[in-house]
Amino acid sequence: MDLIYSTINFYDKLVRRYREYLKPDIISVVMIQSKDQVYLETTEIEILEDGLEKQTTKRIDLGFITDGEDFESEELFFNPKDPIEKNVRKFINELSPYSIINTTDLFHEEACGKINRKYNTFGVNM
Template sequence: MDTTYSMINFYNELKLKYKDYLKPEIISIVMIQSKDDVYLETTEVEIVETGLEKYTVKRINLDFITDSDEDEGEEEIYFDLKDSIENNVKKFIDDFSPYSIVNTTDIFHEEACEKIATKYKAFGIDG
């Protein structure tokens, strides 16, 4: 059975936008899209005792993230399969809020998560 999917590495764009928030051990952030799923994949590197590099790849399906349409009272999948991968990556970079990133991924370090959550809870500021 053949599987076809597209991948876009947008680590550099997120690093520019969230330079003080991203976990320093992350070296790659990739969106993967097939006809059935949209994933976010991160790669982290750690130097182990022997001096070797240990890579950890984490992949999450983004199908649990929804966007509510208050007018219609419906929820739609945010990273929609009907959209191109380019559009889904653009939505992640430009439209997906820092507070949403904190609540759905683990790409920000703990201090950044606390800062974002505090601003959101205290002031309704998302970022």
């Protein structure tokens, strides 16, 4: 059985939108989609003492993110039946910073604290 999937690297779009929030070691953010699943893959780089570059790639299944108020009406926020372009646009344009800090590890600690305080103190989700 062949495994067919599509990928889109949208790191540059995230940098433009969340420059001050993104972890500085991240060099790639890719959505990977098959007919059954949607993943977010991030690659971070670390320069070792001897000048070697260590790259660490993390992949998470986005199937746990839903779009609904109650369990009976919940639908997948990133639906594998939708085109990958639609799912990438949803990640960039519809997933709030508060949702991002609760579902991914894209943002550095200070940014997460700032976003969390804004949301929990003022109800600000952007």
